[in-house]
Amino acid sequence: MNELIKMIKYFNNKKIVIGVTGSIAAYKAVDLASQLKQRGAIVDVIMTETATKFIHPLSFQAITHREVVVDLYDPSSEIGMDHLVLANQADLFIVAPATANIVSKAALGIADNALISTLLATEAPVLVCPAMDGDMFQKPQIKNNIEKLIEFGFHVLGPNEGRLASGNIGKGRLVEIYEIQNMCRYIFGIKGDYRGKNIVVTSGGTKEHIDPVRYISNNSSGKMGNFIAEAARDRGAFVQLVSSSLSAKSSAGIELKKVKTADQMLRAVELASTSADVLIMAAAVSDWKPIDVSEQKIKKDGQKEISIQMTQSSDILSTVLKPGLFKVGFAAETEDIINNASEKLNSKGLDLIVANDISDDSIGFESDYNSVTIIDKNGIAKQVDRSLKYEVANLILDEVLNLYV
């Protein structure tokens, strides 16, 4: 993961309580606490007695710089004695890893330790990440109790299938820390200004095959579109990400549709747009595709040159004509940027266009930064100076929301 991206404070000043229970995966909660703190959260940790047999509270204290609560009746602990303090303060409560024991206690309302007493008292959203042996997870009691938690409004993430402590492969492994973070971002987004909006975003450069091993593509990394998808999800949108980018991923609130060619992207965008309010085309769609795709690898066969006949590929933005769909295009230009972008906005019937100068190496394709001009239908242009692509994504989304009716 890129160091610069780590600096984005997705959880700025959010008060997050992590409940840690007696699972072999308890050590992973230290990384979770660290990652959340690095991204701006104020993290408190409550551990069960059993969890302290797996990992010492000092590890969490050193990471969070805050007192760790274990004992509900510890007179020397300021917050331990009043379990309602953390319950009331929390913006989000995560139980990770969650044992079969805590899952069942939470489902039944058994409040016999500091963690579960606080959990049952909080009004904050709760995310439970179960981790246990695969056979334990399959038991109907556990499945029923997890279903009960979902009925009570808890978010449940995982467990994943994979290698378990026993050495067996099964479903019981704690989800990865990045998955927990994505889920947290999704949960915080539920009340965001994009809640209820359905957005289609495209990213990546399409690949147009010449033969089974060769293709024509471009330098787009897909980062800009991927960040727009994440930013929209973080603000509450349901996002369908149609992407040819290798780094694009499905995550909480983002449904990924993988494509390769411009034609595949067109079909996927058309389908996704039927339920969408906004379409943001950040993908670098190939303008040209070979007329004939050789079924066999093209051999040199003594030739010094070959010619490849190309034809125009589908123009996705002009083709998708769903009434009321708010359409945003991107114009990667090397000269006369504003005029070229405005011309594209008008000819494709867009609501907004985002223009950038790809001749500048410090921004654009592979970079985590971008500098863009956002132009609306009335020709009003807003300049966004060099900023992280996640920040640029949010400014584009601000503009969309300003103009969206």
Ligand SMILES: Cc1cc2nc3c(=O)[nH]c(=O)nc-3n(C[C@H](O)[C@H](O)[C@H](O)COP(=O)(O)O)c2cc1C
């Ligand atoms: C080495 C070891 C690993 C364990 N790992 C898990 C686990 O991953 N998940 C689980 O539900 N229980 C696990 N247990 C059993 C729990 O520690 C036990 O059910 C305990 O009562 C849980 O207490 P707590 O929920 O209050 O933390 C493990 C036990 C041992 C000895």
